[in-house]
Amino acid sequence: MSHQTNPVTFVLIARIPTEGVDSFRAYEEAVLPLLPEFNGCIERRLRNPDGTIEMHIVSFASDADFQNYRNDPRRAAQARLLEKSAAKLELLPMTDV
Template identity: 50%
Template sequence: MAVTYLMLARLPEGGSEAFDAYESVVLPLLAEYGGRLERRLRTPDDRVEAHLITFPGDEDLAAYRADPRRSAAAPLLDASGAAVELFAVRDVR
């Protein structure tokens, strides 16, 4: 069963450039694990970014997170100063 996640990244002032560099490496990897970026949103001040991402299952997210290319890009995430939170979410009707 597909699982949707909400990722929130809180960026310090000036952190968006390094965060964008990190995202340019890791977002293309999603498809290799069956992941799909449903929505990518950012506040006008570039301080908060939100992603809605769907994976076929939890194990696919785990495999994506363990990808060595993602780990190699971690210094870019660290340089951005982003505080990242990840939540499994569901539609509310």
């Protein structure tokens, strides 16, 4: 169980159709404020000029914190916005080198 005390870092790449940008931003406005409750932090957030690609570097104190964030019912309640955005998400676990 020692792995649960190790910090975890992810890169999220979101590819959003132009018509889905507003829904994607509404989703983020709803779910990103939850991160601190789960020992999560956005280390870096990048967006291309037209808003169709976003990249986040997100870290959590442990994998358990990350899983608890993913399973939070308030986050799940916003899933319709993410679906409406039609964003294609790629979540990559990363480590410092």
